[in-house]
Structure formats: structure tokens, C-alpha cells
Amino acid sequence: MAKHEYSYYPGCSSQKGASSSNLEKSVETLCEELDIKLNPIPDWNCCGASIGYAGGGELPRMTLSARNLALSEKHHPDQDVVATCAACWLNTREVQERLNHNPALKAETNIALQSVKLEYKGNKKVRHMVEVLIEDIGYDVLGSKVKKPLEGLKIAGYVGCQTNRPFGIDGESFENPMYLDKMVETLGAEALTKYDKKVACCSGALMFSEPEKGQALVKDIIESAYDSGANMIVTPCPLCQANVEIYQDDINARYKTNFDMPVMYYSQLMDVAFGRSALDAALNGNIIQSKRLREIADK
Amino acid sequence: MTTAVNQAMVEKYKGNFLKEVTDNVEEGNWVKMCMQCGVCSGSCPLGPHWDHPPQELFMMIRANKRDEVLSSTSMWMCTSCYNCVARCPRGLPITHIMHGLAHYGKRMGMKPKNQPTEKFGQMFWDNLIKKGRVNELKLGLGLYFKDGFAEGLKVSMGKQKLGMNMMKAKRMSPMEMLGGHGVSDLSGFHAMLKKAEELEAARVGANTDAK
Ligand code: SF4
Ligand code: SF4
Numbered sequence: 001m002a003k004h005e006y007s008y009y010p011g012c013s014s015q016k017g018a019s020s021s022n023l024e025k026s027v028e029t030l031c032e033e034l035d036i037k038l039n040p041i042p043d044w045n046c047c048g049a050s051i052g053y054a055g056g057g058e059l060p061r062m063t064l065s066a067r068n069l070a071l072s073e074k075h076h077p078d079q080d081v082v083a084t085c086a087a088c089w090l091n092t093r094e095v096q097e098r099l100n101h102n103p104a105l106k107a108e109t110n111i112a113l114q115s116v117k118l119e120y121k122g123n124k125k126v127r128h129m130v131e132v133l134i135e136d137i138g139y140d141v142l143g144s145k146v147k148k149p150l151e152g153l154k155i156a157g158y159v160g161c162q163t164n165r166p167f168g169i170d171g172e173s174f175e176n177p178m179y180l181d182k183m184v185e186t187l188g189a190e191a192l193t194k195y196d197k198k199v200a201c202c203s204g205a206l207m208f209s210e211p212e213k214g215q216a217l218v219k220d221i222i223e224s225a226y227d228s229g230a231n232m233i234v235t236p237c238p239l240c241q242a243n244v245e246i247y248q249d250d251i252n253a254r255y256k257t258n259f260d261m262p263v264m265y266y267s268q269l270m271d272v273a274f275g276r277s278a279l280d281a282a283l284n285g286n287i288i289q290s291k292r293l294r295e296i297a298d299k
Numbered sequence: 300m301t302t303a304v305n306q307a308m309v310e311k312y313k314g315n316f317l318k319e320v321t322d323n324v325e326e327g328n329w330v331k332m333c334m335q336c337g338v339c340s341g342s343c344p345l346g347p348h349w350d351h352p353p354q355e356l357f358m359m360i361r362a363n364k365r366d367e368v369l370s371s372t373s374m375w376m377c378t379s380c381y382n383c384v385a386r387c388p389r390g391l392p393i394t395h396i397m398h399g400l401a402h403y404g405k406r407m408g409m410k411p412k413n414q415p416t417e418k419f420g421q422m423f424w425d426n427l428i429k430k431g432r433v434n435e436l437k438l439g440l441g442l443y444f445k446d447g448f449a450e451g452l453k454v455s456m457g458k459q460k461l462g463m464n465m466m467k468a469k470r471m472s473p474m475e476m477l478g479g480h481g482v483s484d485l486s487g488f489h490a491m492l493k494k495a496e497e498l499e500a501a502r503v504g505a506n507t508d509a510k
Contacts, residue, residue: 012433012480045431045482050379052427053398054405054420058325060495067491108498115490165381166394174385201344201380209419210376217344249460287464 002037004136007076007124009068011088012046013238022285023238026267027084027129029280033145033271034137038082041072047091050162051205062105063112065095069126070118080125082132086162086237093126093167130236130266131169134179139186147275148296149188155269156195156230157181158221160240164199175199183266184234187273197224202243215251218244222251222259232262232290234269241265246287262290272297302408304503309365311506316365322506325399329391333357339383339393349373353383353393356400369404372411375420377401406503430481431488 010024031038045068048061056064069092072081083089099106100122110120133142157180165174172179176198181191200221207214221244225233235241245263252259264286271281278297283289312319320327333354340352351359351373359368377397384394401417404410410417427433482488 012427043482043484045488046427046433048427049423049433051416051420051423053402054375054417055424055428056492057402057406057496057499058399059499060492063491063495067488109495111498112491112495115494116484116487161378161380161382165385201378201382203344204378204380205419205423206345206376206378206416209416213345213348213376246464 003035004132005037005039005076005079006082006127006132007072007079008038008040009044009047009072009081009083009088009092010040011083011085012049013085022282023084023241023265023267025280025282025285026265026271029271029276029282030267030274033274033276034133034141036132036137039076039079041068041081042075043071044068047088049087049091049205059105059108059112062095062099062109065092066099066109066113066120067116067118068092069096069122069124070113070120072124073121074118080127082127082129084129084238086128086160087239089126089128090162090167096122096124096126128163128169128236130163130179130183133183134169139182142183142270143186145270146187146273148273148299150184150269150273150293150296151188153189153292153296154192154229154231155184155189156192156225156228156233157184157198158195158225158233158235158240158244158263159199160235160237161199161201161204162239163236180234180236180266184269187269189269192225192228192230195224195228195230197221202237202240204239204243207243207247211247211250212254214243215247215254218247219251219255219257222248222261223257225261226259230261231292232264234264234266236266248288260288262286262288262293264290264293269293305407305409308407308506314363316363316368317361319365320360320400320403323503324396324403326392326395327399327403329396330357330360332389332391334389336388338386338388339391342382342386343377344380344382345376345378348376353397356397366409368400369407369409370411371404372414374398374401374404375411375414375416428489428492431485432480432482 045064048056048064052061081092083092099109113120159177159180164177168174169177169179181193184191197220201217202221203214203217233244241263248259251257268281268283272293278294281297283294283297308319317330320330335354335358337354340346340354343352346352351371356368356373374397377394379394381394384392387393
């Protein structure tokens with residue numbers, strides 16, 4: 001039996017062939033290394049992300065995450081819920097808090113859940129994968145697993161919005177959270193603590209609907225990484241990763257820039273530092289490759 | 300366009316839009332706690348693009364500017380970054396109020412015309428409801444074609460490289476066109492949402508009955 005087990009909420013963009021399937025793959029590898037077992041919530045549904053409010057009112061949106069939580073309560077009663085996606089984590093945790101603080105809303109939610117023969121009780125702890133790594137595993141253990149230190153890499157830690165606000169990671173400040181920098185240092189790389197877009201917004205779903213506004217925000221995030229001398233950006237959030245990585249061509253065309261900045265997940269860095277292959281770290285899932293990281297992985 | 304429920308609401312709350320928001324908008328009861336310090340507006344990443352940033356919307360609610368608030372494009376530009384929430388000295392859940400105002404304006408038939416995030420948000424909801432999980436490929440293609448076929452062809456040709464890059468990285472799969480991911484208890488899932496929608500509509504309806 002694995003040392004740590006969790007009830008896992010993967011979310012839509014982690015599915016096979018979806019936009020953050022490389023996060024999923026690199027987290028799987030990480031879990032193998034750290035003896036963590038993630039048990040997917042059976043028949044989970046979409047959480048509504050950050051833009052569900054256009055079509056769904058308060059109660060329909062609440063029932064989305066309530067159904068997932070009720071399924072987790074039923075199938076994995078003793079396990080905390082863990083999500084790797086910032087929006088999934090935020091929605092699930094937020095719904096839990098809001099239902100538990102509002103008995104009328106909770107009662108209505110449970111009436112709707114009768115249609116799927118489920119009941120939401122609300123006694124789960126909902127956690128982000130980085131909380132598991134920091135709180136249940138710890139920097140010391142993470143450091144002790146390092147076989148190939150990421151020496152010489154200068155990394156801009158981009159925490160973004162929803163992994164950081166409104167809940168954030170326990171003990172961290174909203175304006176300058178340090179955990180990502182600490183992770184980077186633990187892996188032997190240099191954390192660029194002067195990177196001033198650490199908690200800036202990547203425009204979220206507005207990148208699709210109002211691209212010129214989204215691209216303006218992302219341009220500043222990348223520019224500031226170059227200004228602080230970064231070889232790459234690292235992030236815990238799938239939407240941050242996608243927004244900052246895949247539109248660099250468009251941004252270059254719009255602003256006459258020459259951006260070519262790799263944007264990696266913390267999990268990919270860990271996999272490589274722990275001695276796993278480029279494939280296990282899902283490096284082929286990135287559109288802009290980090291040559292330096294690949295060299296370390298292939299060493 | 301205004302709907303029957305909108306007229307009923309105007310009738311019921313004549314001259315007291317703050318009360319209407321308190322009673323009917325998600326987390327709207329918080330609006331009265333705003334002390335107009337402006338921290339939220341100053342913290343908003345899209346602030347420069349908003350006609351009325353959060354602080355101003357809250358002021359307009361108190362000033363009974365019902366039409367201007369409910370038909371505003373402003374709150375549709377909220378990226379859900381929670382910067383305002385983290386900083387508001389009064390602890391207002393501003394992000395939720397923005398979502399609530401947007402949704403309520405739409406429910407009243409007053410959504411702004413051709414607001415791209417409103418359109419995209421509805422497409423997203425329809426997509427997720429269909430199978431219980433989002434089909435990113437269909438959502439992406441739907442987005443390119445939202446302004447009609449010719450325009451869509453132009454946009455998606457322009458995005459060809461991006462699409463190829465994503466496919467190469469296995470982060471977009473053409474297989475999603477056929478079926479794609481979904482929940483298996485789909486009929487239960489739909490019944491659950493229908494029930495939730497009924498309960499919510501009844502709540503707003505109840506607010507219109509009591510004169
Ligand atoms: S930060 Fe809070 S109190 Fe200040 S204007 Fe905004 S909502 Fe009002
Ligand atoms: S959550 Fe919305 S309103 Fe608040 S700062 Fe972010 S974009 Fe602005």
C-alpha cells in the first residue's frame with residue numbers, strides 16, 4: 001500500500017489528449033517517486049472552472065462540485081480530496097466552504113443531489129497538490145530525492161492567481177508567496193526572487209474571448225522573466241502554463257518581440273531532478289522546449 | 300429586450316436597487332458593506348478596460364442605476380483573479396458579486412450585446428453540460444466559429460500552427476470530435492442540474508411574487 005493516499009479530482013484539462021495532460025503525466029511520475037497514490041473520484045464531473053457563471057447560476061454551479069465531493073465522501077471516505085489544477089482546487093474548496101456556511105444553500109444542493117442518489121455532508125478536506133508536497137512530504141524529503149540537481153538554471157517562479165488567492169497555501173502571503181521559490185532551490189536551481197510578476201494574472205479564460213487584452217497581460221509576465229535573467233518560467237497552474245506558453249508566437253507577431261521562453265510545471269522540474277527520463281517528466285508535452293532541462297534529463 | 304421577470308423585478312423593487320441586489324444577486328448582501336476605498340478597482344488587472352470598476356459598480360447600485368449596472372460590460376471582464384478579494388479591507392467577496400451581477404443581468408434579459416466573454420462563457424457552460432466534462436477541442440472550434448462560418452474559417456486558419464503544436468504535444472486530440480470524455484451517469488447528471496435550476500428560478504420567482 002502506498003504511504004499516502006488521496007481522493008483525486010483530475011479535472012477536464014488533465015484528461016488524455018487535453019491541454020494539461022503533461023501536468024497529469026508529470027504528477028503521476030512524481031507520485032511514483034514519493035509513494036503517493038491518487039485515487040480518481042469515480043465518475044467525477046467538470047467543476048465549472050472560472051467562467052461557468054455565464055450559463056449557470058449559483059446553485060447549479062454549486063451542485064457541480066458538490067456532486068464530486070459527495071462521490072468522494074462515498075467512495076474514499078477517509079481520504080482528503082486533492083486537485084492539481086488551480087481552478088479545480090479553488091472551485092471545490094470554495095463550494096465546500098460556501099455550502100458549509102450557508103445551511104439553506106446546502107439544503108437545496110442536497111435536494112438536487114437526490115437526483116443522483118447522493119448526499120453531500122461536507123466533512124472533506126480539499127487540498128492542492130502543492131500542499132501535499134509541502135505539508136505531507138516536506139522540503140527535506142523532496143531535497144533528499146534529488147539525484148540530478150538543476151544546477152545553473154535560473155528560474156522565475158510564477159505562482160499566478162488561483163493557486164494563491166483567495167485561499168493560498170497556509171502560512172504564505174498573497175503578495176509574495178515563497179513556496180515555489182523554495183521548491184526550486186530545493187531542486188538545486190536558482191530561484192529568481194526579484195521576478196515581479198510572480199502573482200500577476202494571466203487573464204484566465206479571457207485569453208480565449210478577448211485575446212488582445214490577455215496577450216497584453218502575458219507579455220508583461222514573460223518580459224519580466226527575461227528582465228530578471230530567467231532561463232524558464234515555472235508554475236503550478238495549468239491555465240497559467242498554457243496561457244503563458246502557447247501564445248508566444250501570437251505575442252511576438254503583435255508586439256514584434258522574440259519571446260521563446262519555456263514554461264514548465266514544478267512537477268516536471270522535480271521529475272528531472274529526481275532522475276527520471278524526459279518522457280516520464282512529459283517534456284515532450286511542452287511546445288517551447290527547455291534545452292537545458294532536457295540536457296539534464298538526458299545526462 | 301426585457302423579460303417578464305425583469306418587469307416584475309422593476310415593479311417590486313422600484314427605487315431600491317440595493318435591496319434587489321441584496322435579495323437576488325449571488326453574495327449581493329455584501330454590497331452594503333463597501334466603504335468605497337477603491338482598493339479593488341486599483342488592484343484589478345483589467346481595470347483599465349472596465350467602464351465601471353467594482354467600487355464604481357457598488358456605488359451605482361446604491362444610486363439606483365439599475366439599467367447601467369445590469370447591462371454593463373464591465374463585470375463580464377472579470378478574470379476571477381481574486382486580487383480584489385485578497386485586498387478588500389472589508390472582506391467583500393467581490394469576484395462572486397461580479398459573477399453574480401453578470402449572471403443576474405443576463406437572467407433579466409439585459410446582458411450586453413456582443414460581449415465576447417459572455418458568449419464564450421455560455422459556450423463553455425453548454426459544452427460542459429452536454430457530457431458533464433468539457434470537450435476542449437469542440438470548445439476551441441466553437442469559439443473560432445462563433446462569429447459565423449467565413450470568419451471562423453479565417454480565424455482557425457490563422458490558428459493552424461497553434462493547433463498543430465498542441466496536437467504534436469498531445470495536448471489536443473482530434474479524437475475528441477467523436478464522442479470525447481464524459482460522465483457515465485449522464486441522465487442523473489442532467490436531472491441534478493435541472494432540479495438545481497428549478498430551485499434557483501423558484502427563489503428569484505418567489506422574490507417577485509411577494510409585493
Ligand atoms: S476594496 Fe472593498 S471596501 Fe474598498 S471599494 Fe472595493 S469593495 Fe469597497
Ligand atoms: S477578481 Fe475580477 S474584479 Fe477582482 S481584481 Fe480580479 S478581475 Fe478584477
